[in-house]
Amino acid sequence: MLPDPTSDDRLDRAFVALGDPVRRRIVARLSRGPATVGDLAAPFEISLQAVSKHIQVLEQAGLVTRTRDAQRRPVHLNPGALEELTAWIDRYRLIHEQSYRSLDALLAPAVPDRPADPGPVTHQEERP
Amino acid sequence: MLPDPTSDDRLDRAFVALGDPVRRRIVARLSRGPATVGDLAAPFEISLQAVSKHIQVLEQAGLVTRTRDAQRRPVHLNPGALEELTAWIDRYRLIHEQSYRSLDALLAPAVPDRPADPGPVTHQEERP
DNA sequence: TTCGTATTCAACGAGTTAGTTGATCAACCG
């Protein structure tokens, strides 16, 4: 049974996964195409097993997927997961800028920027 | 002395900080404007001290700053930090999409999309 | 000064993480 893709847990794991420099370098490497565990481990001084665990963390975060090729297990980046992260960040980043725009509107109410776009801000996160 | 803003450490901390649902809700709340520790703690069932620690984590990640107002300590979101995160993600996300475009070019070499743009990919992260 | 409010500090326990080494499994090669 696959884990629920809409759960916050995925987002948690994805952010935490990118919080480690080893895993960020792995993602960076994978952005240039798939690679085997051995390939990914080569630039690091830690053991292959440690890198395998890092890949597992990335996989559970939905950031990468593993396929099979004989005894190799090529790892592929899942760009959709990266988009989800930017989507989360942008939501609140843009709201912040929008609130500045609202402030501007308050201070200079004579120049309406655009005719009242309510925007698609609908999500269950933090609505106290 | 301020910590080096270009260090990976900040990026590490920022990603890890957003990997916790409590901290993401705090960021979401702050995107609507500054708030005191008490304000931020109110929606949660954990202790005020625990929330104070979460804010500390966000502060050390450069995501928020604390000011002073009598005995209150209003917390402000630092949108620049959020932009740094999207910048990191987009760099590799976009490279990935570009490589797909390159693949398309390989498979259909008769239609050059654009005259060889090498792109500004210059950074110390993962260049094996 | 004393009291109340807002917040942080300090010490602690349970749980998690990142690394290690040694053993095991799976697939190819001769």
Added chain:
DNA sequence: CGGTTGATCAACTAACTCGTTGAATACGAA
């Protein structure tokens, strides 16, 4: 078949995280 390669599993440790409670600090009000 036996050996090699590629990767994972298992067990363990050191260090960190998240929450707790109790005490301390800082400021404003009476």
